[in-house]
Amino acid sequence: MKGVKDQGPRIPSWLRKPAANRISRGRARRAVRGLYTVCEEARCPNRGECLGERATATFLILGPGCSRDCGFCAVASDPTAPDPSEPARVAAAARELDLNYVVITSPTRDDLHDGGAGQFVETVNAVRRTSPEAGVEVLVPDFGGRSEAVDSVLAPGVGVFAHNVETVRRLYPAVRPDADYDRSLEMLAYAAEKNALCKSALVLGMGETDEEVISALDDMAAAGVSIVAMGQYMRPTTSHVPVARYVMPEDFARFEGAARSAGFSAVAAGPYVRSSYRAAELAERARRTVAA
Numbered sequence: 001m002k003g004v005k006d007q008g009p010r011i012p013s014w015l016r017k018p019a020a021n022r023i024s025r026g027r028a029r030r031a032v033r034g035l036y037t038v039c040e041e042a043r044c045p046n047r048g049e050c051l052g053e054r055a056t057a058t059f060l061i062l063g064p065g066c067s068r069d070c071g072f073c074a075v076a077s078d079p080t081a082p083d084p085s086e087p088a089r090v091a092a093a094a095r096e097l098d099l100n101y102v103v104i105t106s107p108t109r110d111d112l113h114d115g116g117a118g119q120f121v122e123t124v125n126a127v128r129r130t131s132p133e134a135g136v137e138v139l140v141p142d143f144g145g146r147s148e149a150v151d152s153v154l155a156p157g158v159g160v161f162a163h164n165v166e167t168v169r170r171l172y173p174a175v176r177p178d179a180d181y182d183r184s185l186e187m188l189a190y191a192a193e194k195n196a197l198c199k200s201a202l203v204l205g206m207g208e209t210d211e212e213v214i215s216a217l218d219d220m221a222a223a224g225v226s227i228v229a230m231g232q233y234m235r236p237t238t239s240h241v242p243v244a245r246y247v248m249p250e251d252f253a254r255f256e257g258a259a260r261s262a263g264f265s266a267v268a269a270g271p272y273v274r275s276s277y278r279a280a281e282l283a284e285r286a287r288r289t290v291a292a
Contacts, residue, residue: 066107074236091126101280105139115143192224199227201275231273
């Protein structure tokens with residue numbers, strides 16, 4: 001819940017990250033000027049690494065404001081009107097950066113009649129036209145449970161359909177009060193039934209138990225999710241949910257093993273892992289596993 005001032009445990013030594021490549025990151029920032037990226041808006045700790053390599057970028061469409069107010073998220077809670085020029089500008093930036101893989105995401109937009117699905121479709125189509133060789137992944141909100149929104153986003157033929165469960169069932173009322181654990185699982189299951197390669201993610205360290213993490217992994221696997229990412233919650237500001245614990249690297253390794261045992265085709269787990277981190281590698285790993 002935002003407004004809580006408890007500082008939580010001290011940041012451990014293994015969470016110290018080397019400085020980013022400022023030159024490469026600056027070039028990427030110039031290319032995406034006037035656009036939004038999750039890399040910057042959500043204060044991703046990997047933004048210098050991913051943008052610096054010019055391999056993957058995660059574009060935040062539909063503006064930097066969300067219609068919800070989750071207690072762990074750095075994205076602002078003031079949605080703006082959709083920009084009809086945005087899809088073409090995202091495609092142009094992806095082309096200028098010569099990206100191999102493009103992730104398209106958005107804040108939750110409950111204020112829009114389709115939850116923003118139409119803007120996803122326009123953006124995917126624009127990227128396909130200008131960068132036909134690039135892989136495309138969509139990381140979508142829950143669209144309020146609208147199956148027709150999922151159908152429309154899948155129609156252009158995205159490589160990966162992602163939606164983040166984020167945390168365990170018990171913490172939803174405190175951490176994601178406007179979201180619904182079962183609704184998220186149902187949407188992922190619906191997309192998987194449409195033969196989509198589905199992906200989700202968990203943010204650890206907000207008060208969940210190890211047993212609850214395993215249960216959430218089992219739930220996602222049962223829903224047909226093929227790719228899962230797990231990372232450490234890093235409190236954006238003192239007004240956000242406090243960090244309850246810093247998950248040890250060996251515990252991340254244990255959760256990765258549990259995910260593989262649950263049947264996931266590709267797993268990424270570690271303190272700095274985020275849902276779009278090494279997205280192209282995870283997608284390719286999952287495709288190879290499925291093919292095998």
